[in-house]
Amino acid sequence: xxxxxxxxxxxxxxxxxxxxxxxxxxxxxxxxxxxxxxxxxxxxxxxxxxxxxxxxxxxxxxxxxxxxxxxxxxxxxxxxxxxxxxxxxxxxxxxxxxxxxxxxxxxxxxxxxxxxxxxxxxxxxxxxxxxxxxxxxxxxxxxxxxxxxxxxxxxxxxxxxxxxxxxxxxxxxxxxxxxxxxxxxxxxxxxxxxxxxxxxxxxxxxxxxxxxxxxxxxxxxxxxxxxxxxxxxxxxxxxxxxxxxxxxxxxxxxxxxxxxxxxxxxxxxxxxxxxxxxxxxxxxxxxxxxxxxxxxxxxxxxxxxxxxx
Ligand SMILES: [Zn+2]
Numbered sequence: 001x002x003x004x005x006x007x008x009x010x011x012x013x014x015x016x017x018x019x020x021x022x023x024x025x026x027x028x029x030x031x032x033x034x035x036x037x038x039x040x041x042x043x044x045x046x047x048x049x050x051x052x053x054x055x056x057x058x059x060x061x062x063x064x065x066x067x068x069x070x071x072x073x074x075x076x077x078x079x080x081x082x083x084x085x086x087x088x089x090x091x092x093x094x095x096x097x098x099x100x101x102x103x104x105x106x107x108x109x110x111x112x113x114x115x116x117x118x119x120x121x122x123x124x125x126x127x128x129x130x131x132x133x134x135x136x137x138x139x140x141x142x143x144x145x146x147x148x149x150x151x152x153x154x155x156x157x158x159x160x161x162x163x164x165x166x167x168x169x170x171x172x173x174x175x176x177x178x179x180x181x182x183x184x185x186x187x188x189x190x191x192x193x194x195x196x197x198x199x200x201x202x203x204x205x206x207x208x209x210x211x212x213x214x215x216x217x218x219x220x221x222x223x224x225x226x227x228x229x230x231x232x233x234x235x236x237x238x239x240x241x242x243x244x245x246x247x248x249x250x251x252x253x254x255x256x257x258x259x260x261x262x263x264x265x266x267x268x269x270x271x272x273x274x275x276x277x278x279x280x281x282x283x284x285x286x287x288x289x290x291x292x293x294x295x296x297x298x299x300x301x302x303x304x305x306x307x308x309x
Contacts, residue, residue: 003115004044004307005108007101008032012049012121015094015137017086022258022291023135031120031287034297035304043308045114051093052100057138059146060173065130069095069137080132095138098122102140102286103147109243109282110152116276116283116307120300123247123286125167126194134193139169141247141286145180148243155179158241158278160232161186162271163249163288164259166197166213170247176205181239183232185225187252187261188215210239218260225267233274243282244275250290250299257291265299269306276307283307 008028016025035041057066069092072080076089098121105117125141126134141159148154159174161167161184174180182203189195203211212235214228236244248271254262276283285303290296 003309004117004304005047005105005114006035006044006118006304007047007049007105008120009049011051011097012101012119014090015098015121017088017135021086027290027293027296028121030293030297031300034301038301038305040301040304040308044304049097050100050104051097052103053096054092056099056103056147057095057143059150060129060139060142062130069132080137084134085132085137091137098124099138099140099143102144102284105284106144106148106243109284115281116285118285118300118304120287123163123249123288125161125163125247125288126165126169128169129173133169134165135289136169139173141167141170141245142173144245144284145170145174149179154242156181156239156242158183158236158239158244159247160236160244160271160275161247161249161288162252162267163247164252164256164261165193165249165289167247168194168196171197171201171211171213174207175203175211176207178206178210180207180210181236181241182211183214183235184212185214185216185228185232187220187259188217191218192259216261219262221262222264222267225263226270229271229274236278241278241280243280244278244284246272246275246283246285247288248272248285248300248303249288250292250296253290253292253295253299255292255295265295265302268299269302272303273306
């Protein structure tokens with residue numbers, strides 16, 4: 001059995017907003033070039049993207065929002081939100097490819113077909129159930145969590161997020177859901193979009209105490225991250241996790257054009273290695289943000305290298 005699968009292809013790269021936008025359509029190729037240089041196809045089976053249908057989006061999103069997305073995808077004009085997330089013709093199809101690919105990867109992991117899976121263009125963690133936000137037309141993280149609950153009956157899913165931005169679209173959707181064990185390291189919301197993720201936000205109701213938000217000061221380095229990570233590791237090991245999702249945003253690395261964190265690409269490998277040791281042995285990694293192309297290529301390929309035999 002090949003323990004690792006990565007998803008690549010032109011249809012996945014289509015999710016992006018053109019050359020003038022930080023989230024361009026060239027991000028997947030930036031990753032893929034470095035993957036090829038490092039010859040990681042020796043250890044990672046390359047799968048094509050897998051589109052799904054609008055019904056799958058409704059695992060997480062409301063029908064009214066999907067209709068709006070469908071209309072925006074036809075017209076291709078204006079913004080889906082207040083100005084961060086432009087509509088383009090085909091944005092629905094591109095979103096269906098992201099969501100379908102992430103669902104496919106989760107199913108492969110559940111079937112034991114692979115133990116680690118990576119989808120570079122995915123991890124759109126800001127979209128809410130009824131709206132787009134922060135470059136995210138849909139929330140594939142939320143969709144796959146609902147899929148794992150509904151179609152695989154899972155009750156303890158870890159969602160770990162090391163993107164510089166707080167994963168608000170995931171956090172608030174599952175704030176009171178005890179099935180989602182949430183860990184999010186991000187640049188302090190007082191200094192960076194979306195402004196949320198205070199350490200006091202630790203879950204509500206049946207999920208009280210099941211969410212760990214770790215805001216880091218601007219210019220935070222590996223040293224601080226390393227100091228705080230072991231507590232997150234212990235937190236995860238306390239909860240008998242059945243499946244682990246890592247949103248591996250590379251915008252937390254020094255030199256990103258839109259954040260001011262100063263981690264190095266070594267952190268992504270460090271975190272992936274740590275999560276791969278959870279007893280469940282199912283790790284789904286999603287690219288997330290990252291707008292410096294060299295950074296995302298290094299961080300994501302470092303993760304894959306670290307998980308290679
Ligand atoms: Zn981000």
